[in-house]
Amino acid sequence: MHRIGRSLPASMLLSLRDRRMQKANAAALKTTATTGTLVASYNVHKCIGVDRKFDPERTIRVIREIDPDLIALQEADNRFGDRNGLLDLPRLERETGLVPVPISATGKGHGWHGNVLLFKKGVVRDVHQIKLPGLEPRGAVVAEIDLDGSQTLRIIAAHLGLLRRSRSQQARVVLDLMNSPDERPTLLLGDLNEWRLGNRLS
Template identity: 50%
Template sequence: MPDITVASYNIHKGIGIDRRRDLTRIAHVIEELQADVVALQEADARFGDRRGLLDLDRLATMGLKRVEVRGLRERSHGWHGNVMLVRRDTEVEGVERLALPGLEPRGAIVADLVVHGVPVRVIGTHLALLGQSRIKQVAMVLDQLAALSDRPTVLMGDTNEWRRGEATLKGFLPHFPQSARAPSFPAPFPILPLDRVMLSHGRIEDFTVHVSALSRRASDHLPVRARLVLPD
């Protein structure tokens, strides 16, 4: 069975626990992940022109390209701060953006990719702080998936859910029976499993919270990484 490596990382607008914005440091952490697909959250400024905060040229030298999303603001890198990076040889077959319901502006990117010759759908998202909003957001993502063709699907991002039993994420479980979690926040002493990887078909293996000297300082979240074994 083929496998791909994915990662999710809330970069906190490039601001580390030392309160310095250091995008080179963020790029180095992304390079440490050695992933085929990376879902980033908080990759744009929150206010004003919501300019993108990534060092795209530096990422390109690492062999990563940004998945293009139509309809973004002129200077934004992502959709409500969500950015998806893939290896240069990854084929992008289609991309949609979802505006998720709730009091805060939140969104998701849905991308149909071919990674190492394997078709896979990847959803990168950042769910709401409020539980009732998360429940509505889960329902909207599932409604969107129901309208699409069947395809192995991985959902990853900052879910803002830390409680046992999945709580507000329960709606995902029938569609994503494979779900991995481990403490990823706050970065210096992680106790809350906010950052998740979920899979519809196949197996999640080697799920880890990526801890390094840089990742402990670069953002308030640690990145998570997983190897996915997908059906042929």
């Protein structure tokens, strides 16, 4: 009678081999990542986590862990009142090298309708703040940045609304921005709010 399956030592060897392969693949991915540009989008939810605690320090730790070259943040400002910015941007720059794309004065807030676009290296060629249609106050930041010193990339950082009809209108505005005749490479980042199941808030 033959035993079915692998012996314990054979299973251990396969497991060790798999671990070595995973480490090698992770190292290859890390090497690839260091030669490219890491782009991220993060809705910080006014620095309130799933534990319902307001913790800007934790938000900065997450951004530091992501270590992006370019990141779009949503809900980085208070929504009501003075719309104060919620992050310590000078500290974020010291710890990550990320600086915000400059926008027109918006009081004490970091961004435009809570949208903040940060990058490490490059030259900002142009910035526009777009007010998006809909029942809620929503907006997009459109920036043209030379990230690698050779080609200008257009970045659209947006946070679309909760209502389907508003999102549809806002998406049309964003698509029009992306379809401009200069054929510049364009990257859309943000929270599109298309995560709901069923007909809620539609």
